[in-house]
Amino acid sequence: MIAAQAALETKMLLRNGEQLLLTVVIPTLLLVLFSSVDIVDTGAGRAVDFLTPGVLALAVMSTAFTGQAIATGFERRYGVLKRLAASPLPRWGLMTAKTVSVLVTEVLQVVLLTVIAFALGWSPHGNPFAVLLLMVLGTAAFSGLGLLMAGTLKAEATLAAANLVFLLLLVGGGVVVPVDKFPPAAQDVLGLLPISALSGGLRDVLQHGAGMPWGNLAVLAVWAVAGLAAAGKFFRWE
Numbered sequence: 001m002i003a004a005q006a007a008l009e010t011k012m013l014l015r016n017g018e019q020l021l022l023t024v025v026i027p028t029l030l031l032v033l034f035s036s037v038d039i040v041d042t043g044a045g046r047a048v049d050f051l052t053p054g055v056l057a058l059a060v061m062s063t064a065f066t067g068q069a070i071a072t073g074f075e076r077r078y079g080v081l082k083r084l085a086a087s088p089l090p091r092w093g094l095m096t097a098k099t100v101s102v103l104v105t106e107v108l109q110v111v112l113l114t115v116i117a118f119a120l121g122w123s124p125h126g127n128p129f130a131v132l133l134l135m136v137l138g139t140a141a142f143s144g145l146g147l148l149m150a151g152t153l154k155a156e157a158t159l160a161a162a163n164l165v166f167l168l169l170l171v172g173g174g175v176v177v178p179v180d181k182f183p184p185a186a187q188d189v190l191g192l193l194p195i196s197a198l199s200g201g202l203r204d205v206l207q208h209g210a211g212m213p214w215g216n217l218a219v220l221a222v223w224a225v226a227g228l229a230a231a232g233k234f235f236r237w238e
Contacts, residue, residue, distance in 0.1 A: 001089045002097050009101035013067065022062045022166070023109060028116060031055045034176050035120045043178060045207070052117040052124070053202035054175035059109040060135055061173075061195055064102050064142035066166045072098070072150035073158030082238045091237070095147075102143060106135070126205035130212050134205070137220035138198040144227020145194070151235030169195040174203075194223040 013019050034040060035048040042050035075081050084094050114122075150158050171177060172186075173195030179187055190196050201216030 002093045002100070005089060005094060005097035006100035006104070009097055010104050013071065013101060013105055016071075019067045019071065022067050023059065023105060024112065027055045027059045027062065027109070027113060030058070030176060031113060031116060032120070035117075040177055041181070046121060048117060048120045048122045049124075049207045050178070050203065051176060052113070052122050053206045054173075054199040055113055055117075056110060056135070057138065057173075057195055057199035057202055058170060058175045059113060060106055060138045060198060061142050061169065062166065063105045063109065064139045065146040066162045067105075067146075068098065068102060068143060069146035069150045069162040070159050072147060073153065073155040073162075076150060076236070076238065077155035079238065085237050099143060102139060106139065110135075124206040125209035127211065130205045131202060133217065134198060134201045134213070134220065137217060137224055138194065140224035141194045141198075141220050141227055144224060144229075144231050147231040147235060148227055151231060151237075169193065172196075174199040192219060194220055197223075 013023075031048075031051055034042075034051050035046075038047070040047075072081070081094075085091055089097075146162070149161060153161060169175070172182070172190055173179075173193055174190070175195065179190050179196060179200070182190060191200070197216040197219035201213040201220075204210040204213045204216070
């Protein structure tokens, strides 16, 4: 039942034009545009080496947080979650299916963005296990926050808030603009955001060949535990 629901969730996501805009089109355009045109000072080295880790982090956020929050919020509004909760599929099974759908979509995103990045001349470094661990914790952190928002706010409020947060974190989360371009006081705050921890950790590993980014992993782990715990406690099914 979980596999069937996960397949359905994935098909629905891939058929949704708005979701594809968030999960595929925007990250791809950002990667191609900012790698090809000198718009933002990304520091020493090629722009694509700086941008690719940030865009991979953005892809995780767009699927696990923004897309999942909006889709789940409207499913809750229209009573879909209530009906599913009354089906033989248990509630934990539904959440598991949604998580599997998110992971499948992220794999497709990563493959697509990686192919494009290699075509643009990207040369990654570092430990693949560290990259995997960062992305898993990042997915958990953003999923918890997305479900918390979808399960507590009205659908329209979720739509507005999720898109606003997406735009704010796109600008201030180290995705295309280096965090060190902001004032020192702002850097301390921005560094604690999940998108900054994910993009910074991926950049340390993939661009600079660093070892395990324990600090970034710790930030993501805290967000993941807090977000999932809050979502589990406050999520309303109707």
